[in-house]
Amino acid sequence: MDFSHDTMLALAKVWGLFYLFAFSIGVVIYTFWPRNRERFTRAETEIFDKDDIPWT
Amino acid sequence: MGQLTSGERQLGVVVLVVLAIIGIAMAAGGRFDPIGIHGVLVLVYSLALLYVLFSQAFGPEPDASRFASYYDDPIKVGIGLTLVWAVFGMFIGVWAAAQLAWPSLNFDMAWSSFGRIRPAHTTGVIFGFGGNALIATSFHVVQRTSRARLADQFSPWFVIFGYNLFCLIAVSGYFMGVTQSKEYAEAEWYADLLLVVVWVTYFFLYVRTLARRKEPHIYVANWYFMAFIIVVAILHIINNLAVPISLTHAKSYTIWAGVQDAMVQWWYGHNAVAFFLTAGFLGMLYYYLPIRAQRPIFSYRLSILSFWGITFFYMWAGSHHLHYTAMPLWVQNLGMTFSVMLLVPSWASAGNALLTLNGAWHRVRDDATLRFIMMAAFFYGLSTFEGSFLAIRPVNSLSHYTDWTVGHVHAGALGWVAMITFGAMYTLVPSLWKRQRMYSSALVEVHFWLALIGTLIYVFAMWNSGIIQGLMWRTYSPDDTLVYSFVDTLLAMYPYYMARAFGGLLFLIGAIVAAYNVWMTVRFVPGVVDATADKPLAADAHDDATPAPAE
Known part of the structure; x- marks a missing residue:
């Protein structure tokens, strides 16, 4: 196969675009997946730790 | 140790x-x-x-009780080095700014010429100040949010001292004229090899610490720090692929040629801004802002969306540095488009930070440390807007090569990077050394106003200067000749160059005040008394108050 500038261009313009679309959809699904809600709420509040020592 | x-x-x-x-x-x-x-x-x-x-x-072996606390010694050293580099790098910056206004300040010596001290300034502040701050705070944040001690005790020291050796070799090399001539990647091949080893160690230390976490979810600040570590490794290796003329010579030649070299360099250069000066410092923001404001982040989901937005958009934006060059037009358009789209995740982060503070404005008013963090988020929003705007090709035709770019960079570097760093420092130092407070809250206040006024003077001077410069360069007479010579533009710049040097000087004084304040905090502020612990105070603490037993 002739691996030219045009090949790269097509790769970038077509598959690069699809890849970014797929990726962004995946991120949105992850972010708004109902099961993750609890985990995110926990993460928001769990950083306020008073004792400042590692958990064992 | x-x-x-x-x-x-x-x-x-x-x-x-x-x-x-x-x-x-x-x-x-x-x-x-x-x-x-x-x-x-x-x-x-x-x-x-x-x-x-x-x-x-030959001291005694440490006992196992060390595993019951976080490993903070390297962080303390990192903070000290951060402040040393801040003062050094900003001093060189003020000097370089003064040379532009008064060129004879190079004292007619090779080592102090503008071309050599300018990279010493950028490396000193970006890698010396910023890099040490990122390494120190990332060690702090990863331990606290993972509830786990650093994975081992050797590699943090290796990372900190190895990294600072890299900075020393880089900066001392510039004074001798050693440079690859790649902006923000000036250090030569042997320093670059050292940085690769250090950075890979840093990466594995971070991942191993995350693997030890007791908290099941990895807090979003760590995502930003991870992105910073991984992407900087990739960028650094690819942009610095070079062949030295021999193992005993400092000089090397890059393997990239012509326009590819330019593309790789600005893919590196802009992502250095994105992942060194943005992602890492956003990691700082997402931890120290909630901690200081004592409020959870406004929207955790928004922080996730903006994380992926930033990591995936920034990668493509670098070519906006090469508008109107031999780069293919479609690559220029790609960079321009992604730069404009970047505004969305950038403002999502800035808005998330400011909305977190909504309802705590009285704290912002009273607490200069929180005000540093707030102004950082504000300048982050400002400079990302400006960046998207400047990346648009016709705007770039006016702004490129002028002082506007310099103003843009410093709105980001002084207003965003340095302010979030100082906000994090003032939060971190008392808690790390277990001090009750900073030595002087008045000095934090002084520092805040010096930093803010210095930044505003700097940025407004460069906006004025840059736009005037750009307009003078494109002013044509009716006969289609240029109206102004280059020297005419320099004369017009002179007052702004003086103002810029003055603004930078204020910022430098602020950094010196911060270093003094941190030093005095560590040396003279009494330690925290653990008031919540349910145990008797030491006997000598309250001899007089002890009631006599009723015999």
């Missing part, structure tokens, strides 16, 4: 002896070249660290 086990000390000795031998080899082989001087520097550096290691080598 008191907590190092004898095994870790031995490992340290081995590494330092190997480093000293490398230094001797560089000094001997490169004795007719600047690399020889760097060999001596490497030798002296490793001997100095060996001395420190040996002076404590």
Whole structure:
């Protein structure tokens, strides 16, 4: 196969675009997946730790 | 380093002896070249660290109680180095700014010419100040949010001292004229190799610490720090692929040619801004802002969306540095489009930060540390808007090569990067050294106003100067000739250059005040009394108050 500038261009313009679309959809699904809600709420509040020592 | 086990000390000795031998080899082989001087520097550096290691080598083994606390010693050293580099880098910056207004300030010497001190300034502030701040705060944040101690005690020291050796070699090299001539990647091949080793160690230390986490979810600040570490490794390696003319010469030639070299360089350069100066500092923001404001982040989901937005958009934006060049037009358009789209995740982060503070404005008013963080988020929003705007090709035709770019960079560097760093420092220092408070809250206040006024003077001077410059360069007479010569534009710039040097000076004074305040906090502020612990106070603390037993 002739691996030219045009090949790269097509790769970038077509598959690069699809890849970014797929990726962004995946991120949105992850972010708004109902099961993750609890985990995110926990993460928001769990950083306020008073004792400042590692958990064992 | 008191907590190092004898095994870790031995490992340290081995590494330092190997480093000293490398230094001797560089000094001997490169004795007719600047690399020889760097060999001596490497030798002296490793001997100095060996001395420190040996002076404590025969102390008692640390006991197992160390595992019940976080490993903070390297963070403390990192903070000290951050402040030293801040003062050094900003001093060189003020000097460089003054040279532009009064060129004779180079004192007619080669080492102090603008072309050499300018990279010393950028490396000093970006890598010295910013890099040390990122390493120190990332060690702090990853431990606290993972509830786990750093994975081992040797590699944090290796990362900090190795990284600072890289900075030293880089900056001292510029004064001798050693440079790859790639902006923000000026350091030559041997310094670059050292940084690769250090950075890979940093990456594995971070991942191993995350793997030890007790908290199941990895907090979003760590995502940003991870992105910073991984992407900087990729960028650094690819942009610095070069062939030295020999192992005993500092000079090397890049493997990239022509327009590819330009593309790789600005893919690196812009992502250095994105992942060094943005992602890492956003990691800082997402931890120290909620901690200081005592409020959870406004929207955790928004922080996730903006994380992926930033990591995936920034990668493509670099070509906006090469508008109107030999780069294919579609690549320029790609960079321009992604730069404009970047505004969305950038403002999502800035808005998330400011909305977190909504409802706590009285704290912002009273607490200069929180005000640093708030102004940082504000300047982050401002400079990302400006960046998207400047990346649009017709705007770029006016702004490129002018002081507008310099103003944009400093709105980001002074207003965003430095302010979030100082906000994090003032939060971190008392808690790390277990002090009740900073030595002087008045000095924090003084620092805040010096930093803010300095930044505003700087940025407004450069906006004015840059736009005037751009307009003068494109003013044509009716006969289609240029109206202004280059020297005419320099004369028009003169007042702005003076103002810029003054604004920078204020910012430098602020950094010196911060260093003094941190020093005094560590030395003289009394430690925290654990008031919540349910145990009797020491007997001598309240002799008089003890009631006599009723016999």
